[in-house]
Amino acid sequence: MSGILNYLTFTLTSTNEYSDIPDHFTNCFTRIDMSSQFEPRDPDFKSRVMQSFSEQSVMQTINASLVTVEPGHVEIELPYRRELTQQDGFIHAGISSTIMDSACGYAAFTLMPPEARVLTIEFKINLLAPAAGDHFRAIGKVRKSGRSLFVAEADLYAMSDETEKLVATMAGTLMAVNPQKPE
Amino acid sequence: MSGILNYLTFTLTSTNEYSDIPDHFTNCFTRIDMSSQFEPRDPDFKSRVMQSFSEQSVMQTINASLVTVEPGHVEIELPYRRELTQQDGFIHAGISSTIMDSACGYAAFTLMPPEARVLTIEFKINLLAPAAGDHFRAIGKVRKSGRSLFVAEADLYAMSDETEKLVATMAGTLMAVNPQKPE
Amino acid sequence: MSGILNYLTFTLTSTNEYSDIPDHFTNCFTRIDMSSQFEPRDPDFKSRVMQSFSEQSVMQTINASLVTVEPGHVEIELPYRRELTQQDGFIHAGISSTIMDSACGYAAFTLMPPEARVLTIEFKINLLAPAAGDHFRAIGKVRKSGRSLFVAEADLYAMSDETEKLVATMAGTLMAVNPQKPE
Amino acid sequence: MSGILNYLTFTLTSTNEYSDIPDHFTNCFTRIDMSSQFEPRDPDFKSRVMQSFSEQSVMQTINASLVTVEPGHVEIELPYRRELTQQDGFIHAGISSTIMDSACGYAAFTLMPPEARVLTIEFKINLLAPAAGDHFRAIGKVRKSGRSLFVAEADLYAMSDETEKLVATMAGTLMAVNPQKPE
Structure with a gap:
C-alpha cells in the first residue's frame, strides 16, 4: 500500500x-508534511505575521495578499499583472521568488519568539513551468525549526478557472534575529 | 476543481x-507526494535503473544499496561507517549528497526513454541535523518530468533502533541525454 | 601549463x-573572470538583449535599467525605492533576485544564437548583507556556455555616496530554447 | 570611487x-577574489585546519589531500580513482561535493575563533562538465565573513597532463558553532 x-x-x-x-x-x-506538529512559541504569531507582512511595502506594490497563517505554514496570493512579467508575458522568476521567499520567511516567523526578527539567509528556486495563470499561490512550510535557523520550502501554483499547476519550488534558510544582538 | x-x-x-x-x-x-502519477516511458525501467546503479562504482565503495524503484521514486540506503565521516564523526555532507543525488537521478531515470542517459545539472542540499545514526535512507522523488529536463527532490533520514530523523533535503535538476546527440 | x-x-x-x-x-x-573569452554567436547580441530587456515589463515597474552588455557579461542597475522593500526597509530579496536573474539570463543570452529564447531553469541566492543603499548593481557573468545550457553567476552591490558593498550572490542555470522545438 | x-x-x-x-x-x-583581505582571528588557523582535516576520515577514504590553507582560502586535491565514479566513469557529483564542501568549510574555518567548530548549513553545486581527469582541485574561498555565518564558494578543476578545466562550482553557507552553546 x-x-x-x-x-x-x-x-x-x-x-x-x-x-x-x-x-x-x-x-x-x-x-x-510535518507542519502541523509545530508548536508556536508565541500564541500571538498570527497578528505578528500580519503586522510584519503589512510593513513589506513590496507586497502592496505587487498586490500580493496573505491568505493563510498557521504554525509553520503560510500562503500568499498574487494576481497576474502585466506589470510583473518578463519578456514572454509570464510572471518574472524574481517576482515568483518574492512571494515564495515571503511565504517561507513568514512560515518560519510563526515559530519564532515574540521579540525575534526574521532574515532570509539564502534560497534556491527551481522553475518547473512558465508562470502563466490568472493568479498564483505560494505555499510555504517549515521543514526544520531550530533555535536560530529554520529551513522552509515553498511551492508555487499557477491557477486559472479550471486548472492548477505547480510552476516553481523553493527551499530556503531563515534566521531568527534578536534585535539586541544581531548577526 | x-x-x-x-x-x-x-x-x-x-x-x-x-x-x-x-x-x-x-x-x-x-x-x-504525487510520484505515483508518473507513467514510465519504458516498461523495463526497473532493470535499467538496477543495471546503471550497479555501474556506479562509488556505491559499492560506500556500501550503498538500492532499496526501492518505482516510477518517479527511488530509495537508497547507506549503513553508517566511520570511513565516511567528517571531523565530528557524522556522515560527511558530500557522502549524504552522493546517495541523495543518485536517488534523485534514478527517480528521474525511471521516467526516461530506454536509450537515454541521465546527467545531474545541479543540486542544492540543506542540512537540517547532524547525519548521526545506524543507517541512512535517501528518498528521491520526481516533481517535474519534462522532455529533457527533470526536477527531483530527496529527503535523507537517519535511522537508529527506535528513531527516524529527517537530516537533509535536496532539490536538483536532471537531464535526459540522448547518447547520439549529447548536450 | x-x-x-x-x-x-x-x-x-x-x-x-x-x-x-x-x-x-x-x-x-x-x-x-573569463567571460571575455566568450565569442558571441550573433554579432547583433547587444540589440537583441536590449530589445528583450525592454519587453520585461517588470523592469519598468521597478525602474531597473540595463547598463552594460558585453559577451557573457551584463549589468543591471536599480535605484532604491521604498515601494520595493521588506519589513525593515531593505530591498526585498525577491526584488534583488529579479535584477540578478535578469543579469544572469541576459549574460547567457549574449552568447545564444539569434533565434533562441532564454529561460531560467533554476537559481540560488545567498544574502550576505541587508540590501541598503541608494542604488544597486547586479553584475551577471557566464561561467559555462553550452549548446543549450548555460551557467551564470551574479553579484549584487549596494552603493551609496562613498561606499560599495557586496550584498548578495547568485548562481543559476539558463536554457536556450529554440521556439521551433521548445523543451 | x-x-x-x-x-x-x-x-x-x-x-x-x-x-x-x-x-x-x-x-x-x-x-x-578578495580573500586576501581577510584577517584571521586565530593566528594558529593553519594548524587548526590541518588538525580538523586529518579527523575527516572520509578524506583518507577517498585519498584527498589539503594543499593550500590561507586566510579565507583553502584548496583540496583528489586523484582520480575508479572507485569514486558514477555509471559513466566520471567522478560522482557527491564526491565532487565532498571535497568542494570541505574546501568551503575550511576556508570559513580559517577565519573563525579558536574555540569554534564549523558546520555546513547548505550548499548548491552546478555541474559544468563531466568530472573527467587525472586529478581534481577544489578551490574554496570565503565571500562573506560574519559573526557566526559565512558564505563561501568553490570551483572544481579537472586536470590532466596538458589541460585544466572548470567542471563544477559551489556556493554554500557555513556556521561557526561554539561548542558551549550549539545551535
Whole structure:
C-alpha cells in the first residue's frame, strides 16, 4: 500500500475512525508534511505575521495578499499583472521568488519568539513551468525549526478557472534575529 | 476543481476504500507526494535503473544499496561507517549528497526513454541535523518530468533502533541525454 | 601549463602591453573572470538583449535599467525605492533576485544564437548583507556556455555616496530554447 | 570611487609596482577574489585546519589531500580513482561535493575563533562538465565573513597532463558553532 494511503489512514486514525492500523505500518509516516506538529512559541504569531507582512511595502506594490497563517505554514496570493512579467508575458522568476521567499520567511516567523526578527539567509528556486495563470499561490512550510535557523520550502501554483499547476519550488534558510544582538 | 483534488479523487476512487471522506478533509491533501502519477516511458525501467546503479562504482565503495524503484521514486540506503565521516564523526555532507543525488537521478531515470542517459545539472542540499545514526535512507522523488529536463527532490533520514530523523533535503535538476546527440 | 595560465598568457600576449609582468603578480590572475573569452554567436547580441530587456515589463515597474552588455557579461542597475522593500526597509530579496536573474539570463543570452529564447531553469541566492543603499548593481557573468545550457553567476552591490558593498550572490542555470522545438 | 577600485588601488599601491596601469586594464580587476583581505582571528588557523582535516576520515577514504590553507582560502586535491565514479566513469557529483564542501568549510574555518567548530548549513553545486581527469582541485574561498555565518564558494578543476578545466562550482553557507552553546 502506498505511503499516500498510509498518510490517509493515519490521518483518519487520529480522527478515531480506523484504530486498528498496525504500528510497523505507521512508521512510513515520517515523510508526511510535518507542519502541523509545530508548536508556536508565541500564541500571538498570527497578528505578528500580519503586522510584519503589512510593513513589506513590496507586497502592496505587487498586490500580493496573505491568505493563510498557521504554525509553520503560510500562503500568499498574487494576481497576474502585466506589470510583473518578463519578456514572454509570464510572471518574472524574481517576482515568483518574492512571494515564495515571503511565504517561507513568514512560515518560519510563526515559530519564532515574540521579540525575534526574521532574515532570509539564502534560497534556491527551481522553475518547473512558465508562470502563466490568472493568479498564483505560494505555499510555504517549515521543514526544520531550530533555535536560530529554520529551513522552509515553498511551492508555487499557477491557477486559472479550471486548472492548477505547480510552476516553481523553493527551499530556503531563515534566521531568527534578536534585535539586541544581531548577526 | 483543482488538479490536486482531481488526483486525490482518482486515488481514492481507484482504491474503493475511503469513499465517504468529507470534502473539508481532502483540503489537507495538498502536500501529498504525487510520484505515483508518473507513467514510465519504458516498461523495463526497473532493470535499467538496477543495471546503471550497479555501474556506479562509488556505491559499492560506500556500501550503498538500492532499496526501492518505482516510477518517479527511488530509495537508497547507506549503513553508517566511520570511513565516511567528517571531523565530528557524522556522515560527511558530500557522502549524504552522493546517495541523495543518485536517488534523485534514478527517480528521474525511471521516467526516461530506454536509450537515454541521465546527467545531474545541479543540486542544492540543506542540512537540517547532524547525519548521526545506524543507517541512512535517501528518498528521491520526481516533481517535474519534462522532455529533457527533470526536477527531483530527496529527503535523507537517519535511522537508529527506535528513531527516524529527517537530516537533509535536496532539490536538483536532471537531464535526459540522448547518447547520439549529447548536450 | 594550466588552462588558466594559458588564458592569461593569451590575454597578455594578445595585448602586447605587459610582457614583463613578474610571476608573483600573475598569481593574482587565477581568480580572474573569463567571460571575455566568450565569442558571441550573433554579432547583433547587444540589440537583441536590449530589445528583450525592454519587453520585461517588470523592469519598468521597478525602474531597473540595463547598463552594460558585453559577451557573457551584463549589468543591471536599480535605484532604491521604498515601494520595493521588506519589513525593515531593505530591498526585498525577491526584488534583488529579479535584477540578478535578469543579469544572469541576459549574460547567457549574449552568447545564444539569434533565434533562441532564454529561460531560467533554476537559481540560488545567498544574502550576505541587508540590501541598503541608494542604488544597486547586479553584475551577471557566464561561467559555462553550452549548446543549450548555460551557467551564470551574479553579484549584487549596494552603493551609496562613498561606499560599495557586496550584498548578495547568485548562481543559476539558463536554457536556450529554440521556439521551433521548445523543451 | 567604488570599494572594489579602492581595494584594487590599495593593492597596487601597496606593491608600488604598477602605478601607471591604464584605466582600461584595471577594469579587468573588478572580478578579483578578495580573500586576501581577510584577517584571521586565530593566528594558529593553519594548524587548526590541518588538525580538523586529518579527523575527516572520509578524506583518507577517498585519498584527498589539503594543499593550500590561507586566510579565507583553502584548496583540496583528489586523484582520480575508479572507485569514486558514477555509471559513466566520471567522478560522482557527491564526491565532487565532498571535497568542494570541505574546501568551503575550511576556508570559513580559517577565519573563525579558536574555540569554534564549523558546520555546513547548505550548499548548491552546478555541474559544468563531466568530472573527467587525472586529478581534481577544489578551490574554496570565503565571500562573506560574519559573526557566526559565512558564505563561501568553490570551483572544481579537472586536470590532466596538458589541460585544466572548470567542471563544477559551489556556493554554500557555513556556521561557526561554539561548542558551549550549539545551535
